[in-house]
Amino acid sequence: MRTRATGRMAAVLGAVGMAAAATAQQPFTKGTVFVLEHAGWDSMMSDPKDRALADALALVPARIRELSREVPDMPPEAPGLINMALGALSRPTVLTIAYDGENPAGGLFGYGVGLSFRMPDQAAATDMHSTITGMLRHEGVRLKSGAGTRFAGMDDLQTPVALLSMGPTQADGGWRYQAVFGTLQSAEAGLASLPASPEGMRPMFRVRLDLAGLSPAKDLVMGFAGNNPEMTEVFASLEEMGLLGASAIKASYQAGFTKDESASVLVVEGAKARAGALGMADRALTKDEMAAVPADVTSVYLARAGESGFGTILDGLARQESAKEQLEQGLSEIKDQTGIDVRADVLDALGGAIGYYMSDATGGGGMGSTVLMLGVRDHARFAATMSKVASLANAMGDQLPIGPGYIRLAAWKDGGADLWTLRFPGLPVPMEVTFALTPNWLLMSPTPQGALAAARQATGKGDKGMMSNAAIASRFPDAKGLVSLSYADTPRTMASGYLLLSMLGSAVSNAVRSPTDPNRDPGLVIPPFNELRKGARSSVSYTYWRGDDQVTESRSDRSTLAAACSTLGSAGWLIPLVAAGAAVGTAQERGMVDLGRPIDAGTLTRAAALALPGASRERAALLVLSRQGWAVEPTTWALLQQRP
16 A cells, blocks of 8 residues: 555656656747846935935036037037936836747847836926937938827837837836837836845845746847857757756846845856856855954955866866867877876866955955965875976076076975965065965965965964854854855955045046036045944855755945945955056057067167166066067077176
């Protein structure tokens, strides 16, 4: 009897499973692909600390109206059009992309795009429509109005691929200006698919994405491409990752404000089944991994990653057969020349966790205290790899024109940690980047002191770790296994970011001031530092699994400026580096700098004057210039070889 009951239960469960699988694999024939709703830019700056910035931005239209008198050849109607566009985008907006393969009446192959702007009143909506249609008619575009149009009160424009409808409309007691392109029943049709907001949160942004809705577009592309084999392979790989196909993942995101802070929630639905293909960790961070970060941390990001090693990075690069052959050839050449198997000796030897942090213990809490972290899966193998790398680096350093011994990757030890420091014996170079290898971590710091402190923390010789700090631990949930986390001590990091933030504030203030009207002055856009920092809350973000869904929650200070100041303090030092790189690239494109040209004698002499004194100064200059990508003119090189 028990056997018969078990058999019936198995049959029922099997039928349910087959039905569920069939349902999950049904093709996407109709529904919302993407929808975004935002509550208007003014509501993004509702905190009193941000009020001055909001007031300054409100002066932008007046400044734009002046530009027609200042910018030569600017069409007189341009300022009005720019202000109209900015005004529409700053208001509450809904953007919808949907698909209806059952009744593609509007064209666009069944897809439709809807855009809806909330307007202050009917007059504003009507004025906007008059301006747009007037421009179109001036260009000879024929619009259909009145009876027979798709939506009452809108005008229709038939394009080669789809029908475009636009105009003012009234809904829910308010006026909107809407545009619908292609097959879509309503510009705000996607609102019903948006997620409900958590209790106590007033949403500013809500987004919903259903990647299954891209499958019809994929079929269209494949049809036009004639079932190209390479494209078929790419699409198959995207389906494997859950980014295409009938069972593709869905995601929703919303951000807004609670009573005392800003908050956001990202949910990736059905991600569990695709976790491996997407590189998502399915195990939580351990207490030991979190304890590797000091308790006095000012900024940290830590995540599970690469559970089976980072060799999957190569697998992702070699999805196509042609790319795989080139990659394997390159890896084989590296192994022949160095004796290092990149996959086995490096990528597969690392994994498990990844992160970075800044702390007082590793250098005062600022940029100089940064520590990069990579989990180690095979300590013995990676230690041997680092020894090979050090030997190779030192051999290469000895071959540089400056001469042997000036550049060394020196090995040293501290307890159970192996360390390697990039040194410049005999040269006053203010840099000693250091790597530290512990049983569970590979650590890197810009200073040997930082690497040493990080290694001691990672081997249990520091403090009890970040979660022993009550101010940090209280910002994270207790009951959820976290697969990633980030934290920033906003009051601390704001000190490093305030100068850059105040400079950006000055840029805004100067941009909206009038060169002819002294009465239009926004004053101080950024509050004094102590006022901005007062009561600032730390920023946290954490990711965990909720059934088959991956959830990421974030919280930070309610003030947009305070949060931005903290972000600039944590990572703003990268901005000048990026800007400098972009400037060099632009200069090279415009012919102002040619990093590939040979060095002539005059250039070398001028560079030598800035290099080290003594007989080796020209060699030092050559090293500096070669680091910048300069080639060496053969005659100059021969002369250098003859010098002491």
